[in-house]
Amino acid sequence: MPTVSMKVNGDTVSGEVEGRTLLVEFLRDTLGLTGTHVGCDTSQCGACVVHVDGKAVKACTALALACEGQSVTTIEGLAKNGALHPMQEAFRENHGLQCGFCTPGMIMSAVDIVKRNGKKVKEATIRAELDGNICRCTGYHNIVKAIQDGASKM
Amino acid sequence: MHDFNYHRPTKAADAQKLIKKHKDGALMSGGMTLVPTMKQRLAAPSDIIDLTGLGNSGVKVLKTKVTVHAGTTHAEVATDKDLKKAIPSLCALAGGIGDPHVRNCGTIGGSIANNDPAADYPAALVALDATVVTSKRKLSADKFFKGMFETALSRDEIVMAVEFPIPDKSGYAKFPNPASRYAMVGVYVADHGKGNVRVAVTGAGAGVFRQKAMEKALSADFSANAVSGIATKADDLNEDIHASAEYRAHLVGVMAKRAVAGAK
Amino acid sequence: MSDTGIGARVARKEDHRFITGNGRYTDDINLPKQAYAYFLRSPHAHAEIKKIDTKKAQKADGVLGVFTGDDTSADGIGGLICGWMIHSKDGSPMKAGPHPVLAQGKVRYVGDHVAVVVAETYQQAKSAAELINVSYKELDAVVETAKAQSRGAPKVHDEAARNTIFEWELGDKAATDAAFDKAAHVTKLDIVNNRLIPNAIEPRAAIGSYDRGEDHFTLYTTSQNPHVARLVIAAFVGVAPEHKLRVIAPDVGGGFGSKIFIYAEEVVCLWASKKIGGRPVKWTGERSESFMADAHGRDHVTKAELALDGEGKILGLRAKTIANLGAYMSTFSSSVPTYLYATLLSGQYNIANIYCEVDAVYTNTAPVDAYRGAGRPEATFVVERLVETAAREMNIDPAELRRRNFVKEFPHQTPVIMCYDAGDYDASLDKALELADYSGFDARRKSSEKKGKLRGIGFSNYIEACGIAPSAAVGSLGAGVGLWESAEVRVNPTGNVEILTGSHSHGQGHETTFAQLVSDRLGIGIDQVQIVHGDTDKVQFGMGTYGSRSGAVGMTAIDKALDKIEAKAKKVAAHMMEASEGDIEFKEGSFTVKGTDKAMAFGEVALAAYVAHYAPTDDFEPGLKEGAFHDPSNFTFPAGCHICEVEIDPDTGVTEIVNWTAVDDFGTVINPMIVEGQVHGGIAQGVGQALTEGCVYDTDSGQLLTGSYMDYCMPRAGDLPSFQLGFTETKCPSNPLGLKGCGEAGAIAAPAALMNAITDAVGVNDIAMPASPQTVWQAVQSASSKQAAE
Structure with missing residues (x-):
């Protein structure tokens, strides 16, 4: 079996994988990082969003081997030195989550949205940028609020 | 997903050798369609030749022409500063493909080689009269796209770049499928000057097609009013649970108007 | 109000684990030596199984076992049950066919479970399943609700002639017919309540694990009610x-109802673990499996009529509904289109005469059961579409017509079982009209017209029956179980508290709100309270979470247990402070002796209760732990008014929701x-039903056409x-906290508000749900051609 090495949340990791092993499977099954979730099989729900070399991608549609040598950040790597990322705080403060299943992908997308659109990102932009993240619980109202709040504190 | 051997060549020549050697292999450039298809076990290539290792990406804007390398992601096309000045509608189109995560991975080369009948790029290539540069030859967009999921590419031919002439004005309007966000109807209009207007429609039919009646009308008068009342025949258009052929035909007219109105 | 007590807007305790990726969902759990299951599903909507050849699959790489319905029946594994008995008008019991966990000779919908492969890896199990050779004899399928009872329709189960499970009625037919006879105006609507696929973002999953040493089974599962699952699996399926x-x-x-039910996959994983010698068997559903085989929701076809006098006073309501229950009767499927539906047809209105008939039918589609709102969205849709349409037809302002008919005195006995206990429907309407700036609507409509857009406004004055449910009442109506709830309060020696609840939280925030109740009662912070739920080994029997019941029923059980804690603690405090029990007062976490400055903190009393050095053995026992069961005396009746405003692009049919106002009365918040x-x-789920979502089967083949997010349109942020x-706020009188429940209100109210707004904008009486751009565009086309003809 081929081996893959990459940086995950700052740590260099490697493991044996198959050609077909998806990044999300490598994270969840090999590394035990189960914060990244799988909610669909057609790359639409966004529960699996992680950052690869600083870009938000769906880990269910990336091959693990294609991430050789790259740097991956998952929800588990967002808090630094025990301090929550402002976006994590904002989701909690604004009740931007209910069942929590879509939340890791939502937060990773949110951080990416703010990085690309700035601290004063508008509601309409946030809603459009969330096209690749489905939440069944919140009606998005508080997610949008949380992202605006988190943006101002990032 | 069935297992496969994964290759990530760094040179185009190596990629070509690999695809030649592995008769049941497949090229991948972003994988936004191929990976989900393999997950559903609807495709089971023996080998995947991942083209992202070629480093063949970037946008080059010259005076009359833009070259977009095949490995350029939709996000890169959408945000390219020079391209925004040269062909803003192409940036807007790329910025409306899929969702942000798809745009970060999907590439122009992968998209056009796949030729999904509901993809956005084919409309841009046809309307802009682009040239597809492959590992073997150059092809006009009109000749490149061959109907549903079919192109003129041979098995071992790799898309290297797309060359777009810079039009006077162009615009794209898309009516997304409410579920998938693919184009249910997308219309790209481009005014190349001297009465040369091209109108390409995606999503509505078996593949991208030109709306010649609209081209004629717009060549005489490049305005939204000019396309009013020009019907598109529903006969050959797609029908599914989201849209009848008749509705699609109607939307071609509406989107054409909006594309012209928004053309820059 | 304390900082973290009742009414406090505190951030959720449970969030930390979710926002840091440390939640622990079923698929996150992996047990040593775990194997994986893959289910081979029927590709046909209706077929006889001639033969299943598993030989090749048995020999495939990594395969530990391949099992079919023959294996489960050889082991005496029973079928799944429907736990609510409905009787037809003629007194006969409902006609339910068997619901095997793996198909027995026949498949009845696309996705029906034919066989299971257990292997070392999931991919091996899936590959081996491709080697199973099933010979089917395809049969014609019946898919459409309205056609299920047609002469010559294919029969789904031999037990149910004309595919009819029951023909049920509620209300007084003769009196209602008489009311219609004297009506000045009758409004009629043909209503289709579209079938929905629940789509909790976590797909169902299970790990079944058999311990050979202990002869004991453990099932990890995505369930809203683990005790009920255990009861059914033990008492009926017999694993x-x-x-x-x-x-x-x-x-x-997330559950939204879809994780209440006992499904085949979970049961089979549990059973299969023993079959393969005790290795745990894990199954995680793919989304495509959720689409095919999670219980769907709604799917009613209704003819509804409203009778009014000349002044717009409602005289009667009549409805005839056909409810599609799919290919098998799921756990609570029979209750949804009957007692959770027709009992709410009085809406917020004083309607003297109501008569409803419901035929439940089998079809070759996935089973249908409770989905957020369960029966009440369907009822609200019937009532609120009728009332709005009547107002338009009679040229009465829709708010005014509603007001003329509101129930104003409580308690109010409706003609359809329910007795409304409290409410103020004028108050919620008034507040909603103000917040929505109803008086400014005409001006907004004009400015939309100038932009070439159609603007419309719609109301939904919903009512629901929640706090499910009084056991005696539901028992008399056919429920197989009582619907009380349980709680145990364990005060630890150091003064912090564990609450064991039979409710289950899957997004509702119980870990916070339940703790707020404890905080309020005991005067301790919510960080001193741990809510324990979801494990039958830890928690006493409980009924789980659905039907907006966890506040009104679950919290009341906790409240009752806290009464007992307080009483016991007072006893301890009295003894410690050498006072008489009657002189002890408890307030804000402190026990004091009336008329003295003697005081003990709650934690000190807790410690004393456990140290027990001074406990007189003849008077009380050491410790501070109490339990309670609460069986409500009535349903609760949350109600409110939603007003929706839309703007429609007539060129494309795209509807934009430009304003949504919701004023709800949930009692205590x-x-x-x-x-x-x-x-x-x-609201988002209700908007989904009205605007974007609809399950579509091919009407001939029974193939599911909306089998993924590529075709099933989930509402997105945009x-x-x-x-x-x-x-x-009007307090609910049937529980001490005054709670009514809030979990389903939005989904119940929203579809009617939105469809009333869209039909108002387009100027037609009815548009089918989901009001997709194409559907709305077609309605705009036909409305304008009709206008042109006039």
């Missing part, structure tokens, strides 16, 4: 007796932030606006 089965529902990623979140989510919420 293991109750005391040899532990069911754990850890973090669950424990945590406004969480309650608002429940309303937002409910499809929804921000919502404007308001609250009014």
Whole structure:
């Protein structure tokens, strides 16, 4: 079996994988990082969003081997030195989550949205940028609020 | 997903050798369609030749022409500063493909080689009269796209770049499928000057097609009013649970108007 | 109000694990030596199984076992049950066919479970399943609700002639017919309540694990009610007796009803673990499996009529509904289109005469059961579409017509069982009209017209029966179980508290709101309270979470247990402070002796209760732990008014929701932030039903055409606006906390408000749900050609 090495949340990791092993499977099954979730099989729900070399991608549609040598950040790597990322705080403060299943992908997308659109990102932009993240619980109202709040504190 | 051997060549020549050697292999450039298809076990290539290792990406804007390398992601096309000045509608189109995560991975080369009948790029290539540069030859967009999921590419031919002439004005309007966000109807209009207007429609039919009646009308008068009342025949258009052929035909007219109105 | 007590807008305790990726959902759990299951499903909607050849699959790489219905029946594994008996008009019991966990000779819908492969890896199991050779004899399928009872329609189950499970009625037919006879105006609507696929973002999953040493089973599963699952699996399916089965529902990623039910996959994983010698067997559903085989929701076809006098006073309501229950009767499927539906047809109105007939039918589609709102959205849709249409037809302002008919005195006995206990429907309407700036609507409509857009406004004055449910009442109506709830309060020697609840939280925030109740009662912070749920080994029997019941029923059980804690603690405090029990007062966490400055903190009393050095043995026992069961005396009746405003692009048929106002009366609100979140989510699901979502089967082949997010349109952030919420409050008199429940309100109210707004904008009486751009565009076309003809 081929081996893959990459940086995950700052740590260099490697493991044996198959050609077909998806990044999300490598994270969840090999590394035990189960914060990244799988909610669909057609790359639409966004529960699996992680950052690869600083870009938000769906880990269910990336091959693990294609991430050789790259740097991956998952929800588990967002808090630094025990301090929550402002976006994590904002989701909690604004009740931007209910069942929590879509939340890791939502937060990773949110951080990416703010990085690309700035601290004063508008509601309409946030809603459009969330096209690749489905939440069944919140009606998005508080997610949008949380992202605006988190943006101002990032 | 069935297992496969994964290759990530760094040179185009190596990629070509690999695809030649592995008769049941497949090229991948972003994988936004191929990976989900393999997950559903609807495709089971023996080998995947991942083209992202070629480093063949970037946008080059010259005076009359833009070259977009095949490995350029939709996000890169959408945000390219020079391209925004040269062909803003192409940036807007790329910025409306899929969702942000798809745009970060999907590439122009992968998209056009796949030729999904509901993809956005084919409309841009046809309307802009682009040239597809492959590992073997150059092809006009009109000749490149061959109907549903079919192109003129041979098995071992790799898309290297797309060359777009810079039009006077162009615009794209898309009516997304409410579920998938693919184009249910997308219309790209481009005014190349001297009465040369091209109108390409995606999503509505078996593949991208030109709306010649609209081209004629717009060549005489490049305005939204000019396309009013020009019907598109529903006969050959797609029908599914989201849209009848008749509705699609109607939307071609509406989107054409909006594309012209928004053309820059 | 304390900082973290009732009414406080505190951030959720459970969030930390979710926002840091440390939630623990079923698929996050992996047990040593775990194997994986893959289910081979029927590709046909209806077929006889001639033969299943598993030989090749048995020999495939990594395969540990391949099992079919022959194997489960050889082991005496029973079928799944429907736990609510409905009797037809003629007194005969409902005609339910068997519901095997793996198909027995026949498949009845696309996705029906034919066989299971257990292998070392999931991919091996899936590959081996491709080697199973099933010979089918395809049969014609019946798919459409309205056609299920037609002469010559293919028969889904031999037990049910004309595919009819029951023909049920509620209300007084003769009196209602008489009311219609004297009506000045009758409004008629043909209503289709579209079938929905629940789509909790966490797909169902299970790990079944058999311990050979202990002869004991454990099931990890995505369940809203683990005890009920254990009861059914033990008593009816017969995999293991109750005391040899532990069911754990850890973090669950949304349910919306779909995770109430006992499904084949979970049961089979449990059974298969023993079959392969005790290795755990894990199954995680793919989304495509959720689409095919999760219980769907709604799917009614109704003819509805409203009779009014010349002044717009409602005289009677008549409805005839055909409810599609799919290919098998799921756990609570029979209750949804009957007692959860027709009992709410009085809406917020004083309607003297109501008569409803419901035929439940089998079809070759996935089973249909409770989905957020369950029966009540269907009822609200019938009532509120009728009332709005009547107002338009009679040229009466829709708010005014409603007002003329509101129930104003409580308690109010409706002609359809329910007795409304409290409410103020004028108050919620008034507040909603103000928040929505109803008086400014005409001006807004004109400015939309100038932009070439069609603007419309729609109301939905919903009522629901929640706090499910009084056991005696539901028992008399056919329920197989009582619907009380249980709680245990364990005060630890150091003064912090564990609450064991039979409710289950899968997004509702119980870990916070339940703790707020304890905080309020005991005067301790919510960080001193741990809510324990979802594990039958830890928690006493409980009924789980659905039907907006966890506040009104579950919290009341906790409240009752806290009464006992307080009483016991007072006894301890009295003894410690050498006072008489009657002189002890408890307030804000402190026990004091009336008329003295003697005081003990709650924690000190807790410690004393456990140290027990001074406990007189003849008077009381050491310790501070109490339990309670609460069986409500009535349903609760949340109600409110939603007003929706839309703008439609007539060129494309695209509907934009430009304004959404919701004013709800949930009685006491424990945590406004969480309650608002429940309303937002409910509205989004209701908007989904009305605007984007609809399950579509091919009417001939029975193939599921909306089998993925590529075709089933989930509402996304861009499809929804921000919502404007308001609250009014009348306390619920049937529980001490005054709670009514808030989990389903949005989903119940929203579809009618939205469809009333869209039909108002387009100027037609009815548009089918979901009002997709194409559907609305067609309606605009036909409305304008009709106008042109006039």
